[in-house]
Amino acid sequence: MSGTTGQGRQKRDEAMEGGFAVLDFGSQLTQLIARRLRELNVYSELIPYNAPIERIKALKPKGIILSGGPSSVHEKDAPHRSVEELREIAPLLGICYGMQLIAKDLGGKVEPEEKREYGFNNVSWKESLSAKVPKVQRVWMSHGDTVKSPPPGFSVAGVSDSGHIAAMKGPRAWAVQYHPEVAHTEHGTELLRSFVFDLCEAKPTWDPPHITSHLIDEVRAKVPAGDHVLCGLSGGVDSSVAATLLTKALGAERVHCVFVDNGLLRKNEYEDVLAQYKRVGLNVMGVNAEKEFLGALAGLEDPEAKRKAIGRVFIEVFQEAAKKLPHKCEWLAQGTLYPDVIESVSPRGASVTIKSHHNVGGLPEKMNMKLVEPLRELFKDEVRMIGKELGLPQDVLWRHPFPGPGLAIRVMGAVTKDDLNTLREADHIYVGELKKQGLYDKIWQAFCVLLPVRTVGVMGDGRTYDKVLALRAVTSSDGMTADWYPFEFEFMRHVSNRITNEVKGVNRVVYDVTSKPPGTIEWE
Numbered sequence: 001m002s003g004t005t006g007q008g009r010q011k012r013d014e015a016m017e018g019g020f021a022v023l024d025f026g027s028q029l030t031q032l033i034a035r036r037l038r039e040l041n042v043y044s045e046l047i048p049y050n051a052p053i054e055r056i057k058a059l060k061p062k063g064i065i066l067s068g069g070p071s072s073v074h075e076k077d078a079p080h081r082s083v084e085e086l087r088e089i090a091p092l093l094g095i096c097y098g099m100q101l102i103a104k105d106l107g108g109k110v111e112p113e114e115k116r117e118y119g120f121n122n123v124s125w126k127e128s129l130s131a132k133v134p135k136v137q138r139v140w141m142s143h144g145d146t147v148k149s150p151p152p153g154f155s156v157a158g159v160s161d162s163g164h165i166a167a168m169k170g171p172r173a174w175a176v177q178y179h180p181e182v183a184h185t186e187h188g189t190e191l192l193r194s195f196v197f198d199l200c201e202a203k204p205t206w207d208p209p210h211i212t213s214h215l216i217d218e219v220r221a222k223v224p225a226g227d228h229v230l231c232g233l234s235g236g237v238d239s240s241v242a243a244t245l246l247t248k249a250l251g252a253e254r255v256h257c258v259f260v261d262n263g264l265l266r267k268n269e270y271e272d273v274l275a276q277y278k279r280v281g282l283n284v285m286g287v288n289a290e291k292e293f294l295g296a297l298a299g300l301e302d303p304e305a306k307r308k309a310i311g312r313v314f315i316e317v318f319q320e321a322a323k324k325l326p327h328k329c330e331w332l333a334q335g336t337l338y339p340d341v342i343e344s345v346s347p348r349g350a351s352v353t354i355k356s357h358h359n360v361g362g363l364p365e366k367m368n369m370k371l372v373e374p375l376r377e378l379f380k381d382e383v384r385m386i387g388k389e390l391g392l393p394q395d396v397l398w399r400h401p402f403p404g405p406g407l408a409i410r411v412m413g414a415v416t417k418d419d420l421n422t423l424r425e426a427d428h429i430y431v432g433e434l435k436k437q438g439l440y441d442k443i444w445q446a447f448c449v450l451l452p453v454r455t456v457g458v459m460g461d462g463r464t465y466d467k468v469l470a471l472r473a474v475t476s477s478d479g480m481t482a483d484w485y486p487f488e489f490e491f492m493r494h495v496s497n498r499i500t501n502e503v504k505g506v507n508r509v510v511y512d513v514t515s516k517p518p519g520t521i522e523w524e
Contacts, residue, residue: 018203021056022037022067027070027096033181057089063093064092065092065093065098070097071097072112094174106151121161121166127157129167129174137186139185141160141166147168229333230369231258232333233259234259243255243257243277243284294417307405331370429498429503430448433491449523450468454467457500457508482521484514484515
């Protein structure tokens, strides 16, 4: 099973064929460009703007996209590279800063404006770049410099409401001043589609069958015959798909999965998920470590302290579990996704840490193992597509995100077993009602938070002094931004009544109506 068949190699090459290089000049939106291209079923790879030209040539791209960025092309340290040498490789699409760079580098004129164009605007097309884009297109702009005159050989394709050049076209190059990758821009995907399939003549080969074959071949090429892989499972979609893909590539006898019950899972989750893993053919060992985790959490109130304690105990438990496996594992699997890879190479540099993320991070050093990350080329939506291709059930693939530290960061303050049980019962009612009412799949993430606050209430003829429970439900496409879900009042009334009547220790229910930003999705 470790060899790569001729048919497998062909599918792998077809999947990558006709891909696109997206050069990142520092925009917060660059990742969206890569995602939009993937949604068009063409492979895209995001690389730093200053990547060696040999690396770009090695990709054999059908097209190259120059992203936006926060700089002015006139700044001394503005990111720059030769546009002409890129155009010799493949057709170009410049977006915002990318358009200004194309104009300046090829002999056009770019000047700063006193008043920047920011937010919604209209582009009136003189020479449409796409037949499916209307003559007047509503777009999203964010720029201070403008192109005053295009380079030799280029024509003005569209102008903004302010009369500025909003789009231009020339030999093997298009450029737009707005952002077609954002949802705010109407018909933005159509512009990208025309660039990909009309100007670049690419083929839509980045689809689930090709991607799956490509990833399987990658795993078999990386992990030598006879080597074994250790895979930590969380119950979430990423680790589930990674484990299933590895098992498909290497066989269950070489992929050893460990699912830890840390005492911080939802009601019946450990038993249900473990049984589900076995049904889909994973070689999985369950480990009950509730005592160890709750002991480490005793008395801790600070969210970061709780996360670090959980991470430390997880490593300890995982190490002990690995010793009990029938084979020594040379490889450790992680569910790293493409956004994680992008962040590590972004020219923007490190961002501020809002909260640390619980992962299996640190294990390779401590356990002296090599790392295999079978999903590192994929976005979240692609992971779900591959999971479906591999035969994973719908309830695994579309399960709401669940944090690594589990319910420990949904019990505000110190964590006790009684509070965890209270939270489990309330969460079971809430999520159960979402599914019963057909709301679960409309929501990105929904959960309960138990607050360290007691309030006076009345039940029957008696006075209560119990805790407050907050409900949270958000809609999102990727978790980077989120809006709270607008429930009908009758649903809220019904859920509140059930929780206060059926869950001992809760006498008040509130609903969180904070978007992200300014809040985060989780409370801790």
